[in-house]
Amino acid sequence: MTARVRRICLLVGSGLLVSGAAGPAGEGAPSPPHGSEARFVVELEWPRENIARTLGVARSELGMYARGNPFQTRDIADLTCVVGPLFALDIDDAFAFDIDEPVDLVVTYAPELTGPFSVGFNDNGGDGIGESATIEPESGSTFATARVTLDRARFAAHGIRDTDLAIGGPEGIALCDIEVVRSHATPVPDGYGTLRLAVEDAASGRPVPARFGLYDETGRAPLPSERSVLVHRFVDEVRLLWVNPRTWWPSEHRLAFYVDGEYEARLPVGSYELVATRGPEYRGYERTIEVRPDETTDLTVSLERYANLPAEGWYSGDSHVHIAREHAEDDAVWAQIAAEDIHVANLLEMGNIAVTHFKQPAWGEAGQYVREGHALVSGQEDPRTVHRGHTIHHNLQRPIRPDPESYFLYHRVFEASRAQGGISGYAHMGQLFNGERGLALDVPFDLVDFIEVLQGGRLYDDIWYSFLNLGFNVRPIAGADYPYFGPTLPGVERTYVKLDGPFAPNEWYNAYRSGHTYVSNGPFLEFRVNGREMGSELRVARGQSLEIVTEASLNPDIDRLNRLELVVHGEVVATATPASADGDRLRLATEIEADESLWVAVRAFGDRDGERDMTVAHSAPVFVVVEDDPWWKLEAVPELVARHRAKLQELLTEPIRPAGDLEYWETTRLLEEEWEPQRLRLEPRVQEADARYQTLLDRAAAAATSS
Incomplete structure (x- = not known):
């Protein structure tokens, strides 16, 4: 086989852009319609019918996802091929758009440069995403051909940058030709009618935004009309979104759209399943509707509450949303957030050592858009590296952009955030992207307000508990990280905060700072120790009895409550379970003696208990202080100190691995250049943190001896 590389489009060896790309999307990529592109995209010159x-x-x-391999255009024998790990193809709309029929793909590839591959496509019914079986390359010739049937193909521009197909595999593919063969079996409607919806809160009668699903008898979701909310997914502008399997949804079909109070669409006649949700405080809505020829079907959708948490002072927030805004008063972004019933959406600029994505137009109160009790607020996820984790900073008066020459010195950003009245912490459970290294360095200086312990359908409390058990007051927080993690949707994981007065974003942050908070993807919590709420510090005499009362409830449309646990120093000391199969509420009342300082918290679980698909809520602790002693878990201090000291040494001694950075095509060169000089600058900071751990260890040894 003879091959000649005609054009290297990007990424050779070290992962650096080599073709003069002007921005993060790569050379030749179409201009993003909404902000900068945080995904890798390069447009290839490969014309095909x-x-x-x-x-x-x-x-x-x-x-389908891929990492790492270079994209190239090559001449192989008499064909021009594109070579790389994953390609997205836009089917010409004049040939096929929004169809519903079997389509055959005839894929010609070069086996010598191709590993096992598959085809992903936009289909009809279910979750709207189809994937072929894995195709094993046939060796022995210059070219081979595979014929793949895409059942119920749709081609409605649901892929990245309005594409319709994805083809690739972990070892890459040399794609040399592709033929798209239609069956022309798309059903022809018997006529059209009109559906007109009004959406209201059942108790107040006021119009509200909501998330909707509409499916015909085959499961197909008609494309939403322009009366639906136009949503930003990265830089894509879409109206139909995937509801991933761990997200509660009343239908087996999982494509949804947002409605801001009113909706109208022209639809093929027939019977439809209509569903709607508005976050975990509302009951799901389901009914069947009929669309008749040349008639208008008018329907008022009244959404009933399961719980009214704002009436009790609790307001939800999402710590981690990535949606760019061009102006603060963005009604489309607001409608998506309000449709999920999120009261504070922290819209985070996302920086890396090279660039910043998901830009926000203003900061402080100028960057807040508050309407009908739902607020958009600017924040940042920056700095973030694969070497020491991703950090989040809320309630900033202005962005804090570290320059590349000091990017690894995270403490400077934490200190600047604190000076502004900001709230700062670590994302992704403190676990992903080596966040535990960063926490080991920053927590001893009392710079870390929170760890994002609930995300991606998973509660990860191990790292958080380790710092609580050393006597540090680190709060829990939760965020969905839209549009990542699946992708997810805003508010799938959320943080509830208890306010003493009327809602306002600044009051929400003040209450969070006081620790009156819990995290949840479904259950609601109440928790008091001697009448004091979660987050409180309670001083008592040694041996005093602590009266603990906690309650959990869970919208039965989401899941069934499985248990409610009382946790002391990370250990479960009491559990309540339901007395009946249909219980949606649990109560646990007990007493424990305060023989030592301690922290106590509660957590609730539903029946759904997959490792990355659990129904769960966790409170912030109540800190019980006896005779001014720390609330540490004394016997665990030596082991925990050793654990975090080891992470400090990892931070300094482990080589940096830029290929693991999320935007590796943007950051590799700077990470490689900047790490060593900044590692040397971090050494004194690491030594000081290590000394603080030693002081903690000495105090614990003295306390153990005296007891």
Whole structure:
């Protein structure tokens, strides 16, 4: 086989852009319609019949992902091939758009440069995403051909940058030709009618935004009309979104759209399943509707509450949302957030050592858009590296952008945030991207307000508990990280905060800072120790009895409560379980003696208990202080100190691995250049943190001796 590389489009060896790309999307990529592109995208010159565009990508939004390999255009024998890990293809709309029929793909590839591959595509019914079986390359010739049937193909521009197909595999593919063969079996409607919806809160009668699903008898979701909310998914502008399997949804079909109080659409006649949700405080809505020829079906959708938490002073927030705004008063972004019933959406600029994505237009109160009790607020996820974790900073008066020459010195950003009245912590459970290293360095200086302990359907409390058990007051927080993690949707994981007065974003942050908070993806919590709420510090005499009362409730549309646990120093000391199969509430009342200082918290679980698909809530602790002693878990201090000291040494001694950075195509060169000089600058800070751990260890040894 003879091959000649005609054009290196990006990424050779070290992962650096080599073709003069002007921005993060890569050379030749179409201009993003909404902000900068945080995903890798490069447009390839590979004209093919019925293919409008071919993109090299790292994620497809059609269920397929890839990393690392270079994209190239090569002449192999008499064909021009594109070579790389994953390609997204835009089917020419004039050939096929929004169809519902079997489509055959005839894929020609070069086996010598191809590993096992599959095809992802936008289909009809279910979750709207189809994927072929894995195709094993046939060796022995210059080219091979695979024929793949895409059942119920749709081609409605649901993929990255309005694409329709994804093709690739972990070892890459040399794609040399592709033929798209339609069956032309798309059903022809018997006529059209109109559906007109009004959406209201059942108790107040006021119009409200909500998330909707509409499915015909085959499960197909008609494309939403322009009366739906236009949503930003990275830089894509979409109206139909995937509801991932761990997100509560009343239907087995999982494509949804947002409505801001009113909606109207022209639909093929027939019977439809209509569903709607508005976050965990509302009951799900389900009914069947009929659309008749040349008639208008009017329907008022009244959404009933399961719980009214704002009436009790509790207001939800999402710590981690990535949606760019061009102006603060963005009604489309607000409608998506309000449809999920989120009261504070922290819209985070996302920085790396090279660039910043998801830009926000203003900061402080000028960057807040508050309407009908739902607020958009600017914040930042920056600095973030694969070497010491991702950090989040809320309630900032202005952004804090570290320069590349000091990017690894995270403490400077934490200190600047604290000076502004900001609230700062670590994302992704403190676990992903080596966040535990960063926590080991920053927590001893009392710079870390929170760890994002609930995300991606998973409560990860091990790292958080380790710092609580050393006597540090680190709060829990939860955020969905939209549009990542699946992708997810805003508010799937959320943080509830108890306010003493009327809602306002600044009051929400003040109450969070006081620790009156819990995290949840479904259950609601109440928790008091001697009448004091979660987050409180309670001083008592040694041996005093502590009266503990806690309650949990869970919208039965979401899941069934399985248990309510009382946790002391990370250990479960009491549990309540339901007395009946349909219970949606649990109460636990007990007493314990305060023989020592301690922290006590509660957590609730539903029946759904997958490792990354659990129904769960966890409170902030109540800190019980006896005779001014720390609330540490004394016997665990030596082991925990050793654990975090080891992470400090990892931070200094482990080599940096830029390929693990999320935007590796943007950051590799700077990370490689900047790490060593900044590692040397971090050494004194690490030594000081290590000395603080030693002081803690000495105090614990003295306390153990005296007891």
